[in-house]
Amino acid sequence: MLELRTVIDTMQQCGSVQLFANxxxxxxxxxxxxxxxxxxxxxxxxxxxxxxxxHPALLNAFQNDSEVRAxxxxxxxxVFPADDWPRKLRDVLLSVAPPGLRHVMTMxxxxxxxxxxxxxxxxxxxxxxxxxxxxxxEEEMKTALLNIPPGAPDLSIMSxxxxxxxxxxxxxxxxxxxxxxxxxxxxxxxxxxxxxxxxFPEYKYPLEEFKRENEQQDKECLAHVEEQFDKWEKxxxxxxxxxxxxxxxxxxxxxxPEFFQELQKICNRRGAALIIDEVQTGCGPxxxxxxxEHFNLPSPPDLxxxxxxxxxxxxxxxxxxxxxxxxxxxxxxMGDPSKLVMLEQVIKVIxxxxxxxxxxxxxxxxxxxxxxxETEFPSMMNSVRGRGTFLAFDVATPELQDKIVxxxxxxxxxxxxxxxxxxxxxxxxxxxxxxxxxxxxxxRKTLRxxxxxxxxxxxxxxxxxxxxxxxxxTTACTDPYRTDNSSPMPTCDA
Numbered sequence: 001m002l003e004l005r006t007v008i009d010t011m012q013q014c015g016s017v018q019l020f021a022n023x024x025x026x027x028x029x030x031x032x033x034x035x036x037x038x039x040x041x042x043x044x045x046x047x048x049x050x051x052x053x054x055h056p057a058l059l060n061a062f063q064n065d066s067e068v069r070a071x072x073x074x075x076x077x078x079v080f081p082a083d084d085w086p087r088k089l090r091d092v093l094l095s096v097a098p099p100g101l102r103h104v105m106t107m108x109x110x111x112x113x114x115x116x117x118x119x120x121x122x123x124x125x126x127x128x129x130x131x132x133x134x135x136x137x138e139e140e141m142k143t144a145l146l147n148i149p150p151g152a153p154d155l156s157i158m159s160x161x162x163x164x165x166x167x168x169x170x171x172x173x174x175x176x177x178x179x180x181x182x183x184x185x186x187x188x189x190x191x192x193x194x195x196x197x198x199x200f201p202e203y204k205y206p207l208e209e210f211k212r213e214n215e216q217q218d219k220e221c222l223a224h225v226e227e228q229f230d231k232w233e234k235x236x237x238x239x240x241x242x243x244x245x246x247x248x249x250x251x252x253x254x255x256x257p258e259f260f261q262e263l264q265k266i267c268n269r270r271g272a273a274l275i276i277d278e279v280q281t282g283c284g285p286x287x288x289x290x291x292x293e294h295f296n297l298p299s300p301p302d303l304x305x306x307x308x309x310x311x312x313x314x315x316x317x318x319x320x321x322x323x324x325x326x327x328x329x330x331x332x333x334m335g336d337p338s339k340l341v342m343l344e345q346v347i348k349v350i351x352x353x354x355x356x357x358x359x360x361x362x363x364x365x366x367x368x369x370x371x372x373x374e375t376e377f378p379s380m381m382n383s384v385r386g387r388g389t390f391l392a393f394d395v396a397t398p399e400l401q402d403k404i405v406x407x408x409x410x411x412x413x414x415x416x417x418x419x420x421x422x423x424x425x426x427x428x429x430x431x432x433x434x435x436x437x438x439x440x441x442x443x444r445k446t447l448r449x450x451x452x453x454x455x456x457x458x459x460x461x462x463x464x465x466x467x468x469x470x471x472x473x474t475t476a477c478t479d480p481y482r483t484d485n486s487s488p489m490p491t492c493d494a
């Protein structure tokens with residue numbers, strides 16, 4: 001591992017690298033590293049593996065010539081799409097579209113999905129300001145090339161940040177970075193747009209005990225949204241509002257369905273696009289295909305962006321956001337057809353193996369277990385929250401946050417953190433109750449160690465990889481989990 005790090009360090013900045021993987025030996029919910037250690041993975045490549053590692057449906061996705069050609073002949077989709085591309089859009093992406101949305105634009109990643117959703121919002125806003133005209137004046141054409149109005153208008157996108165917490169994360173391209181408020185290191189030294197930032201609710205937990213306080217948070221934050229619209233109207237009018245259903249990188253911050261319902265009303269009244277960023281929450285981890293489905297919005301959002309577990313990027317949108325001219329939302333690749341070959345298999349597995357139902361079942365086990373640990377270790381963890389297996393809890397200090405993630409890794413679990421002092425769970429959709437029980441057992445061991453109850457058998461590193469075979473999907477009979485074995489990663493039942 002050290003040798004690999006030394007080599008890569010000569011070519012690029014690799015300070016973010018945690019482990020080098022052995023993807024041949026990784027399988028299901030388990031990650032194998034280059035040194036032969038095996039980890040239960042509840043982080044899954046920053047929440048981007050829908051079916052875990054080496055799922056048979058994906059390993060067998062490229063079996064015929066047409067699918068292989070989709071890999072070999074990667075097209076410029078906006079100019080030369082394959083003759084089966086319309087079918088893939090219809091039968092794959094639109095088959096899981098958010099309710100009420102029947103249009104989709106494909107992209108490569110989450111940041112470019114959000115970036116181009118901004119463009120769609122700006123285009124419609126300006127078209128309305130022109131009275132519906134889709135042609136441009138000579139002055140607009142000339143000034144656009146000089147980055148000045150009227151061709152390059154002074155408009156804005158509103159994003160969110162709590163008063164005392166980290167805020168939104170929407171990407172690292174220049175437009176999305178202007179709306180990202182989670183960590184300063186993401187933004188330092190980069191010129192940016194001065195755009196409005198509204199307050200995001202900061203709830204107290206458990207929710208049932210702080211109903212009045214949290215409702216007041218909603219009211220104050222919605223009032224602040226209105227204030228921001230008024231403040232920026234004469235300076236840089238707000239063409240769109242982007243918000244995550246759960247502020248993920250910012251600390252797994254939640255808002256109520258009522259908050260989102262009222263926010264949509266404000267956007268409709270103000271003539272601004274409501275952009276729901278489902279890059280991290282989309283494709284099932286909350287128990288629904290799209291997290292905003294939990295909010296019972298009276299009408300669909302204007303645009304919904306996606307990536308990560310969807311394996312490709314893009315955004316769904318209402319028909320009025322279809323650009324009147326070509327090449328305005330465009331790049332060379334416009335996505336990747338091979339990713340839809342894989343996504344088609346993912347969707348089939350989600351449906352046939354009822355993975356959304358599994359997410360709900362496993363999520364209950366995880367959440368109940370976290371609540372029990374919260375009671376057992378009240379000075380260390382609090383504020384358990386989340387939907388499905390998209391769960392999190394806060395810890396006492398940022399230092400403890402780091403120690404928990406590090407000690408979990410030493411005990412054979414890959415976990416993640418976010419915000420200032422939050423531990424987040426991002427398992428694959430195939431994570432079962434038995435994996436949840438194993439995680440909870442190891443988390444309890446970790447908390448006891450950090451609380452001064454260090455057992456004599458404590459291992460300084462993860463379990464060596466020595467399994468002859470391990471699980472490959474939810475229905476596999478070869479599973480490394482066993483309750484009758486005391487090692488962190490028990491050997492497999494044959």
